[in-house]
Amino acid sequence: MSKVDRLYLAAEGDPDLTPDVIAISKKNANKLGIKENDEVIYEDIPGGISGQARVIISSALSDDNVSVNQTLFDSWGDNMSWFGTIEIRPKKEGEMVPMVSKPPKDLTFADQDIKSIIPPEEYSKLEKEEKIPSSISINEEDVDLAELLDKLIDEDIAEDAPKFPISEKSPVTPAPDIKKIAQNTSGEIQWLAEKSKKPISLSTQVGMPTSPPPLTSSAPPLKPISQPISKPTSKPPLAPTSSLKSAPPLSPETPSQLIPKLSDTTQPATSYPTQPATSYPTQPATSYPTKPATSYPTKPATSYPTKPAAIYPTTPPIVSYPEPIQKKIKRPEEFLNLKVELQYGLGGLVLLNQNNFNKLELNPHNPPPIIFQDTDTGVTGGARVQVADLPDEVIRMEPETYETSDIHSLTVNIWSSIPKEKPIVKVDRLDLNVKITSMGIGSSVSMSKRNCLSLEVGEGDIITFEDELIGAWGAGYVKMKESLSDDVIEIEDEIFEATGIGSKEVLVKRNDKTVIPLQSLELGISPIMGENMWDTITFVRNNKDELKRWFSQFLIFKGLKLRWKEANAAINIISTVPDLKGEILAAPKMTSSLQLKAEGLITFNAILIIDISASMLAPDMMCENIAPAVEGIRASMENEEVKNFLARFKEGVNVPRRLGAAFAALLFLAEKVGRGFGEKVSIIRFADQAEALDFDGPYFDSASGKHGILEQAANQIVEKIGNYKGLATNMAPAFLEAKKILDTYNQIEGDDSKPCMVVLLTDGNPTDQDQFIQTINSYFIGNSNVVLYIVGIGNTNVNLMTDIAVRCGGEFFQPDNMGELLIWYSKRARDLIVKLKGGRA
Structure with a gap:
């Protein structure tokens, strides 16, 4: 892979990251030639963004993205340029974080002033000058x-x-x-x-001068000029005019009484008392040093008529007025056409009768404002509405409302300010726009109440959504959200990303298929951030019930990938029982069993415990499909004793159980050496007593470069497993010996101690069952660094062995022939799989 000195990646926020940390993919780390915890510089020069951070590598992150702290990401906001991407580059030794400042959006006042008075060609010359003087x-x-x-x-x-x-x-x-x-x-x-x-010739921006002190004149002051005082002339009072344009008139004698004929728009003439004219003295002339004083005539006083008291009824003052509504509002298809009557004292309200309330579908307890429209000009106004005892063809309003709304006609069209909902139409599919959410609510999807009614689904029902172009699809439990737009469906980011849908428009349908329960699931586990695979698996393993509760909120479909953020675990559904095919949906239960498999490399030590009691001499292991294993061992070892041992295994021939156990141990050891990761393997044989085979110590180091080490180990296995027998089946001493070896592993490796796989191979019941169970409970159950597998040959106590294996994170396996035994041991040497028992703890 070619390396680059910088990358441009789309930034995304992650609340789990601290501000001094960013996360990138392994591929991008390799491109930049950096590793975990290296320092990098990130910046967006046009956006004024820069900083330095420590790198963590996430296998769950896309190669197109970089994750930063959510709060830091939100603070960038609209400042980000480059289509939301930032530049990432390794920090060089001694490099300082670049100081990037975003240029101001607006010029300063002085800069604007210079540009406005200097020709463009002159200003361009000034910008090219290297040194600009700071003053004139x-x-x-x-x-x-x-x-x-x-x-x-x-x-x-x-x-x-x-x-x-x-x-x-x-x-x-x-x-x-x-x-x-x-x-x-x-x-x-x-x-x-x-x-x-x-x-x-300006060469820099000119600072604004401060205000000068007041001018003082040395010339002698001028004599004041006399100015005649002008007297106001008296004018006759103005004739009163109607304040309403074409509104129905009000009777001065009875203000609250309505005029039955709306066509009569003139008011009777009324005499108004005049106000006596008042003369105002003029200001005396003032002498000015620069110009002679000028005489200006004063405006004559004007008398204004007062309105008669009878015009205003003794009603409470208006406390609210209709808020102005935008003119020329589009009229709906359904409206009412009513005659206007005027009445004082309505407090800014308009009145309708109950029948018209019902026609407009207004809530009588809390009605929304109504809109009224001049039938001649189309001008609109609006006001709050109240029920009153009126004829069906009438609407009442105050003269103030009529006037301020600029209504001229004697009739108006009215309708509710809240659009009338269209009738619900039942459909079997909807095309909706996707809105991505991050609420952590599993497979829940939100739709408007109208869409739920159209699809005939309720809370908790299941719908499917599909990208018709590529066929990708997903499913979710319905949540009804009344505030949501009718053209939108909200889908959790985790579910949307898992589906692989590429479009923001999906086809939504009601799911009519049965959702099947799952008996078991095989889950691929990897860390969302960091690279410590075993720590992630251990956390998931120790929180089995929390995992199942979290998992139960999802609908399961083929290829689903999820992220359990609290456990830092990216989870891929590898397989299920029953198998999911096509568009089958399934739901995990608390009783479902789970199998955890690392989505990456895990190195682990091993302890093989082999039963060599007398019953293990039974020749009932049928050799089937063993040729690949025989040839593999023969090619890796030239030891004569090993070749003679392998010659006893021929297709179709039964061999003693003990020889099968020795062959399985030999194959396991060869696989470990082939991996080359420095993993340690111990082998314990037991019957009456337990003994660890001596490989110049209690364990075999698969990374040892000592010549012939594998052949020496093979000789030990053939001699002490294949050619030795005991009487009893005392398992407790064997597991006490295994506990000592575990302690040795931990002492040697310290904080970097690897997990350990323990494999017991036996063909019967423990003769010391009580001591055996006590030893398992004391040292192995609850030890999150140990996984115990049990292989049963012959008449094994299946129930006891299965229970012990599952409680220790492993499984009980019973092969039918020699080929199955060898294949199982070969896989276990490569993969450490943790199994979680079904049911509640």
């Missing part, structure tokens, strides 16, 4: 600005801005004292621009 200086002649300003004022220069050339290298001249600037007798300041022929 006068020309090379070193003219004193204060003196020049005094001189120009005396010469009565015309008003305009001065144009002084600016030198980048000349020293900064302080601003002149504004107090020295005199004001001419006419009161007009003469500026400097017309007399100066030297243009201004």
Whole structure:
């Protein structure tokens, strides 16, 4: 694989990561040439994002993604550019984290000001200059600005801005004292621009000057000019006008009484008392040093008519007004056309009768606002509504409501502000848009109440969703969510990713097929983060009931992959009983048995315990399908004694059980040596007593480079297993010896101690059953670093051996012939599988 110096990966948030850690895939780590805990730099220069983090490698992460702390990811927000990707590169020795700052979106005030007054070609020249002076200086002649300003004022220069050339290298001249600037007798300041022929050349942004002190004039003050006081003229009072445009009139004598004829829109003339005119004194003239005072006439006072008291009824004041509603709102197909009547004292409400309430489907206890529309102009308004005893063809509102809504017609169209729901149509399929959620709710999917009614499904029912283009599909338990849009289905991210669906639009159908219960599941386990496979399997194993409860919230279908975040476990469903084919759905139960298999390499030590009691001499092991194993051992060992031993195994011939056990141990040892991972193997034989075979110590080191070590071990196995016999079947001493060897393994390997597989091969009942069970309970059940397998040949106590094996995370196996025994031992030498008993603990 070719290496690169950097990668661009799509960032995603993970709440389980700390801010100083990022996670990438193993493939990307190899590309960058880094390993676990190496330091990397991440950055997004346009987005103003940068930092340094320690790397962890996750086998569950996509090669296109990098995971960062969720809070850190959220803080980036919309600042991320590059389509949400960040650059990842190994940190070099001594490299500092780059300081990236996002450029401001807007120019400063000064920068904007310069751009507005300087031609583009001049400004572009300024940007190319390497050094920009920080202030404006006068020309090379070193003219004193204060003196020049005094001189120009005396010469009565015309008003305009001065144009002084600016030198980048000349020293900064302080601003002149504004107090020295005199004001001419006419009161007009003469500026400097017309007399100066030297243009201004700006080379940097100009700071805004501070406010100067107030001007003081040295000229004598002018005499105040007298100004005549103008008296306001009296005008007749204005005639009253109607405040309503074309609304139905109100009777002044009886304000609360409604006018039956709405077509009469004029109000009777009413006399209003006039207010006497009032004269206002004018402000005395003030002398100004620059201009003579000017006399301005004052506006004559105007008398305004007051409205008669009879217009306003003795009702509570209006406490609320209808909120303005956007004009020209689209009218629905169903509406009511009603006549307008006006009435005071409604508090901003409009009134309808109960019959019209029912037609509009308004809730009488908490009705939504209604919308009314001018039938002539189409202009709309809105208000809260209340039930009243009115005719069916009438709507009542206040004059204020009528006026502010800009209604002119005597009739209005009305409808509810809440759209009327369309009738539910029963369907067998819906096309919906997918919204991904991360609620941790298993196989639950959420749909709107309307969609649930259309598909005729309720809470807890099962629906399927499918990508019609590629045929990928999934399933989930229905959750009804009334706030959800009718064109959306919410699916948990874990389920959606497991299906392999590539589209954000899916076909949703009700599931009518039976969901079958599962007896057992084989699960592939790997860590979500990190590489310690056995720690992950151990956690899952020690929390069997929590695993089953978590697992039971999912619907199982073929190829499903899940992530149990609390256990840091990525879980792949390898196989099930019964087998899942096609679109069959299944549900795990608390009684389902589970088998945990590492989705990667696990190195482990082993202890083989072999029964050599007298019953093991029975010649009832049929040699079937043993040729591959015989040839494999013969090719790896040239020892004469081993060759003679192998010659006794011929297809179709029965051999004693003890020889079969010796062959199985020899094959197991050869497989371990072939793996080459430094795994240790001990072999204990037992009958009356227990004894560990001596391989220059209590165990055989498969990584030993000593010449002929495998042949020496084979001779030990052939001699002490194949050619020796005892009487009793005392299993307790054998497992006490195994406990000593386990302690030896742990002392040698320390914190890096490998898990250990213990394999017992026997053909009968333990003659010391009580002591045997006590030893198992004391040292092996509950030991999460040990897995115990038991192989039974002949008349074994199946119930006892099965119970012990399962409680220790293993299994009981009973082969029918020699070929099955050898194949089983060969697999166990390569794979450490943990089995969890079905049922509740």
